[in-house]
Amino acid sequence: MSFTKVPGSRNKHHITLYALSTCGWCRKTKELLRGEDVEYDFIDVDLLAGEERMRISDEVRTLNPRGNYPVLRVDDDVIVGYDPEKIREALAR
Numbered sequence: 001m002s003f004t005k006v007p008g009s010r011n012k013h014h015i016t017l018y019a020l021s022t023c024g025w026c027r028k029t030k031e032l033l034r035g036e037d038v039e040y041d042f043i044d045v046d047l048l049a050g051e052e053r054m055r056i057s058d059e060v061r062t063l064n065p066r067g068n069y070p071v072l073r074v075d076d077d078v079i080v081g082y083d084p085e086k087i088r089e090a091l092a093r
Contacts, residue, residue: 006030008039013091015040018060018071021047025082026070032084036091045069 003016017033019026021044033040045056057067064071064080072079074090 003041003043005041006034006039008034008037010037010091011039013038013074013093015075016073017042018056018063018069018073019044020069023069028082029070029072029087032082032087036088038091 015033015038017026017029017040019029019042026044030042043056045053045060048056060069060071061067063073063078066080068080070080070082072087072090074087075093077090077093079086079090
């Protein structure tokens, strides 16, 4: 499995979302991004297996040592958890 691209008319940022398929906050983050009509890539880490899951989990721990989800990367900004204000601020830059 690889990252899934969600199309959007706003694509000036490189946005990556690391999520869990069972996480309500992750779903809310996806809804917020769709509502803002931004293009982004996401991956549901819990649906991965084997070496790929280990590799992506390591990426998440590099961005967020606590391992909480969701982890959203907007260019070089990392936002951990569902925080609409911070997400919108990052998108407005």
